[in-house]
Amino acid sequence: xxxxxxxxxxxxxxxxxxxxxxxxxxxxxxxxxxxxxxxxxxxxxxxxxxxxxxxxxxxxxxxxxxxxxxxxxxxxxxxxxxxxxxxxxxxxxxxxxxxxxxxxxxxxxxxxxxxxxxxxxxxxxxxxxxxxxxxxxxxxxxxxxxxxxxxxxxxxxxxxxxxxxxxxxxxxxxxxxxxxxxxxxxxxxxxxxxxxxxxxxxxxxxxxxxxxxxxxxxxxxxxxxxxxxxxxxxxxxxxxxxxxxxxxxxxxxxxxxxxxxxxxxxxxxxxxxxxxxxxxxxxxxxxxxxxxxxxxxxxxxxxxxxxxxxxxxxxxxxxxxxxxxxxxxxxxxxxxxxxxxxxxxxxxxxxxxxxxxxxxxxxxxxxxxxxxxxxxxxxxxxxxxxxxxxxxxxxxxxxxxxxxxxxxxxxxxxxxxxxxxxxxxxxxxxxxxxxxxx
Amino acid sequence: xxxxxxxxxxxxxxxxxxxxxxxxxxxxxxxxxxxxxxxxxxxxxxxxxxxxxxxxxxxxxxxxxxxxxxxxxxxxxxxxxxxxxxxxxxxxxxxxxxxxxxxxxxxxxxxxxxxxxxxxxxxxxxxxxxxxxxxxxxxxxxxxxxxxxxxxxxxxxxxxxxxxxxxxxxxxxxxxxxxxxxxxxxxxxxxxxxxxxxxxxxxxxxxxxxxxxxxxxxxxxxxxxxxxxxxxxxxxxxxxxxxxxxxxxxxxxxxxxxxxxxxxxxxxxxxxxxxxxxxxxxxxxxxxxxxxxxxxxxxxxxxxxxxxxxxxx
Numbered sequence: 062x063x064x065x066x067x068x069x070x071x072x073x074x075x076x077x078x079x080x081x082x083x084x085x086x087x088x089x090x091x092x093x094x095x096x097x098x099x100x101x102x103x104x105x106x107x108x109x110x111x112x113x114x115x116x117x118x119x120x121x122x123x124x125x126x127x128x129x130x131x132x133x134x135x136x137x138x139x140x141x142x143x144x145x146x147x148x149x150x151x152x153x154x155x156x157x158x159x160x161x162x163x164x165x166x167x168x169x170x171x172x173x174x175x176x177x178x179x180x181x182x183x184x185x186x187x188x189x190x191x192x193x194x195x196x197x198x199x200x201x202x203x204x205x206x207x208x209x210x211x212x213x214x215x216x217x218x219x220x221x222x223x224x225x226x227x228x229x230x231x232x233x234x235x236x237x238x239x240x241x242x243x244x245x246x247x248x249x250x251x252x253x254x255x256x257x258x259x260x261x262x263x264x265x266x267x268x269x270x271x272x273x274x275x276x277x278x279x280x281x282x283x284x285x286x287x288x289x290x291x292x293x294x295x296x297x298x299x300x301x302x303x304x305x306x307x308x309x310x311x312x313x314x315x316x317x318x319x320x321x322x323x324x325x326x327x328x329x330x331x332x333x334x335x336x337x338x339x340x341x342x343x344x345x346x347x348x349x350x351x352x353x354x355x356x357x358x359x360x361x362x363x364x365x366x367x368x369x370x371x372x373x374x375x376x377x378x379x380x381x382x383x384x385x386x387x388x389x390x391x392x393x394x395x396x397x398x399x400x401x402x403x404x405x406x407x408x409x410x411x412x413x414x415x416x417x418x419x420x421x422x423x424x425x426x427x428x429x430x431x432x433x434x435x436x437x438x439x440x441x442x443x444x445x446x447x448x449x450x451x452x453x454x455x456x457x458x459x460x461x462x463x464x465x466x467x468x469x470x471x472x473x474x475x476x477x478x479x480x481x482x483x484x485x486x487x488x489x490x491x492x493x494x495x496x497x498x499x
Numbered sequence: 500x501x502x503x504x505x506x507x508x509x510x511x512x513x514x515x516x517x518x519x520x521x522x523x524x525x526x527x528x529x530x531x532x533x534x535x536x537x538x539x540x541x542x543x544x545x546x547x548x549x550x551x552x553x554x555x556x557x558x559x560x561x562x563x564x565x566x567x568x569x570x571x572x573x574x575x576x577x578x579x580x581x582x583x584x585x586x587x588x589x590x591x592x593x594x595x596x597x598x599x600x601x602x603x604x605x606x607x608x609x610x611x612x613x614x615x616x617x618x619x620x621x622x623x624x625x626x627x628x629x630x631x632x633x634x635x636x637x638x639x640x641x642x643x644x645x646x647x648x649x650x651x652x653x654x655x656x657x658x659x660x661x662x663x664x665x666x667x668x669x670x671x672x673x674x675x676x677x678x679x680x681x682x683x684x685x686x687x688x689x690x691x692x693x694x695x696x697x698x699x700x701x702x703x704x705x706x707x708x709x710x711x712x713x714x715x716x717x718x719x720x721x722x723x724x725x726x727x728x729x730x731x732x733x734x735x736x737x738x739x740x741x742x743x744x745x746x747x748x749x750x751x752x753x754x755x756x757x758x759x760x761x762x763x764x765x766x767x768x769x770x771x772x773x774x775x776x777x778x779x780x781x782x783x784x785x786x787x788x789x790x791x792x793x794x795x796x797x798x799x800x801x802x803x804x805x806x807x808x809x810x811x812x
Contacts, residue, residue: 127770130549156550251652261743261752313741313755316658318636320743329636455771459753462742463570466755492774495546498553 089118090388093139097124100143100202100375105401109392117388126455133158138380140389141396143202146373147184150198151450153378154187155497160379160386161196162393171394172200176415180204180440184373192445200397201374203411205336206439207260208267208358208369209432210236211343215352216243216254216331225356227431228438230367233271233300233359236332240309243331256309258321259334262458264301266372267334269447271297273368274361278447285449286490288483295479302478305465312469334358337436340428341410350428357435358442367442373454376414412436449486451493460485543780549773561780571781573756574764575788581662581760582729588669590721593676600677601684611681615674625668626738633657633664633739658741661758665735676721683717684710712805719804723796730789733762761785 089110094101098121106119122139132138138158144150153159166172179193181204188195210225217224220242225231231239240256247253259267272279277294281287304310311317317324322339324330326346333339343349358369377396383389395401398415406413406421409429413419419437424430448454464481467473473481543561547554565571596614600607617625632639633656641653657664691709700708711718736754738744744752753759753767761781769778 130770130773134549134551156552158550247652249652253652311743313658314655316635316655316741317743318634453771453773459767459771462753463756489772492772496548496550496552496773498555 089114089116090385091118091120092141092385092389092392093120093122094141094143094392095122095124095129095139096141096143096377101396105404109395109401117391119392126453130158133380133382136382138382140380140383140385141392142378142380144199144376144378146446146448146454147182147199147201147371147376148192148373148446148448149453150184150187150378151192151448152453152493154189154198155450157381158378159198160381160383162198162379162390163196165386165390165393166197169390169394171398172415176398176417178204178412178414178416178419180443181371181374181412182376182414183443184371184445185376185378199376199378200393200414201371201376201411202396203338203405203413204371204374204440205338205411206358206369206436206443207263207336207372208270208334209336209435209439210332210334210356210359211325211339212332212354212356213325213328213330213352214354216328217354220331224354227355227435228357229364230357230360232363233361236359237300237304237309240304240332241307244309252308252311252315254328255311255315255317255324255330257304257332257334258310258317258324258330260321260372262454262461263334263372264304265454265457265461266370266446268297268301270358270368270370270444271300271361272447273444274366280447280449285447286451286494288486288490290483295476298479298482299475302465302468302475305469306475308469313466314469337409337432338411340432341408344409344428350426353428355428355431355435358439367439368444369439369442370446371443373446373448374411409433412440449490449493451490451497452486456489457486460489539779540783542776543783545776547776549769549775557776561777562784564777565780565784570756570759571761571764574759574761574781575785577662577757577759578730578732578761578785581665581732581758582726584662584666585669585729585732586722586725588666589673589676589725590718592670592673593678593721594680594718596673596677597680597684601681611677614677617671618674622668622734623738625671626735629664629667629671630657630739633667655741657739661736661739661741661755664739665732665758668735676725679717679721680714683714687713715803715805719796719800723793723800726792726796727789730785730792731762732760733766736760736763 101121106121110118124143129138129142150159166174177200182201183193185199185201186193186195186197212225214224222239222242236257243256244252245254269279272294275293279289279294281289305312308315317329321330321333322335322342325333326343343353360367377393379386379389379393402413403418403421406418407423409423412422422433424433461482464473464478468475468478544556544558545554546557600611635641635653635655641650644650645653687710692705695705695709736758740752740754742752754763765778765781768774768781
């Protein structure tokens with residue numbers, strides 16, 4: 062009996078070893094790509110898979126960083142990851158999520174180092190302290206001047222306001238005055254048309270630009286561990302809070318039906334700061350060329366220093382522990398500079414990551430010409446958002462929401478708002494540092 | 500072989516079969532439920548973030564911090580308030596529906612189906628339906644009220660009363676309670692009503708002295724279950740969020756403090772702030788609260804819940 066058991070055990074172990082050592086995978090290797098359908102359409106995935114039947118199969122996974130973090134803890138996150146903001150590289154790099162792609166870039170014939178547009182990709186290069194230096198962890202899928210203004214010319218004309226210059230930026234104070242004039246209320250005081258709106262949480266990025274224009278930092282220290290409480294920086298936060306408190310932007314008392322872009326398209330908002338990409342969406346509106354105008358990112362002082370940013374630019378990174386790095390990089394190349402990358406550039410949803418693809422951007426009409434010219438001009442003044450490496454970008458909005466609503470409802474003063482916001486941010490940053498044992 | 504030995508062998512065989520049949524469930528329970536629960540508790544005693552870096556044992560630090568965190572304590576409070584309101588609304592509405600539909604009225608089956616139907620719709624879909632229904636400018640409710648001349652301009656219901664907006668779902672989902680009450684009412688012997696009627700008892704007294712005592716076990720069951728489920732409400736605040744939601748903003752744009760339920764905040768703390776161990780500590784405290792609440796229900800339920808079981812002495 063014992064002999065029989067021993068034989069069975071040996072056979073089992075031998076079989077398992079044989080199975081384990083059956084060589085590499087046969088047939089196509091699967092590359093999991095976490096991305097929204099909009100950024101990785103099924104038709105393009107299908108096309109890629111058909112063209113590479115024996116080598117690589119792309120499987121798109123839903124964008125969900127919470128799930129990705131859980132998968133990464135188990136060592137099996139998607140091979141390629143769509144990253145909402147490139148500045149999050151500073152947060153994820155020390156946490157061991159990202160693969161250094163520099164060796165791949167150096168060898169690539171599709172992504173040549175001297176072809177990478179540094180203006181819009183700086184956030185994907187990070188040396189542990191500064192962006193734009195050290196190893197490359199990915200590329201932006203495309204980038205945008207998120208501070209550029211899009212405005213409704215019909216509303217401006219109706220309010221007797223002159224159209225904006227496409228070359229000379231207005232100031233942030235002028236933007237505020239324009240919004241005041243364009244905001245409309247009914248008899249009951251309910252806002253029917255808002256003067257201005259922007260992406261959720263984007264005030265953090267624009268506040269960073271405003272600080273940079275004045276030579277200020279959002280932090281008191283070089284490691285960006287403590288928020289700057291100096292009066293000049295507090296004034297920047299107050300500037301953005303005032304929009305909410307005065308109802309010039311949709312707020313909790315006067316909510317808009319949807320997000321900024323949709324509200325603007327349905328003539329409920331007069332001015333938005335969304336950037337170049339938004340023009341591609343507006344092209345679906347009839348008469349877009351005559352109806353909508355463009356202006357560069359505002360400045361703090363008239364004719365003064367210009368600083369713009371890309372919000373870090375949405376891009377693609379590779380998971381550090383991917384088991385198929387070579388195949389994943391092939392997909393990365395196809396996505397950034399291959400057939401799909403070229404097609405994306407032609408649609409005008411963003412400035413492509415490679416300089417060689419920029420001429421593909423659409424400019425068949427004055428609308429596209431204007432937004433492209435403004436985007437490329439704004440790009441000259443790009444500076445990475447002053448992100449804190451200790452917290453992800455998504456944490457900022459949570460810290461802002463509570464205090465700004467109390468302010469809007471008149472429960473706290475403007476100074477109390479700034480105190481609460483900075484205190485929440487400092488707590489989050491301290492927690493983030495503690496997570497790394499610092 | 501003696502009869503006793505045969506019986507013993509059979510008994511042993513039965514017992515073995517019983518445990519063998521149970522084994523797949525026991526294995527699943529141990530690995531899929533007990534292990535993660537224990538793992539979760541152990542993690543809550545560390546400083547672990549979503550990333551396993553510089554992990555160390557911190558004892559009860561996370562638990563002590565919870566009780567100093569005003570925002571977290573606020574979440575427990577709003578969850579509790581929601582639970583009480585949701586339970587009362589659900590049980591009372593369900594009971595009233597059941598009373599109406601317990602009579603021999605024409606179309607009874609149709610109305611039972613209609614009233615139960617919303618309960619079958621997933622909560623996420625229900626949330627979206629109400630978000631669209633209550634919206635200030637494009638919502639059906641405001642449009643109807645304005646067309647009828649009752650309102651001059653739309654009311655931002657979700658923004659003005661986030662908790663009220665979520666509680667409306669409780670009315671809509673009272674079908675579950677109604678079905679249980681309909682079953683409960685059918686267990687009450689009709690003769691008791693007849694006898695009481697002959698003795699001169701009106702409708703109110705029949706309900707109070709016959710119906711309610713006899714269906715009290717069903718009320719008790721619903722109170723306990725509703726308490727357990729409502730304390731764990733999660734997705735409603737995110738969907739009926741007064742702030743704009745679009746794509747992945749749904750889970751990153753936090754709900755307002757007045758509806759930031761414990762589960763919703765724990766999710767946010769774990770996923771957006773990556774404070775894994777702290778979020779798990781929050782959930783363990785929630786578990787303790789739910790357990791304590793259930794024990795209290797069971798302990799005090801004995802005073803008013805009718806039972807035919809004899810008390811053990």
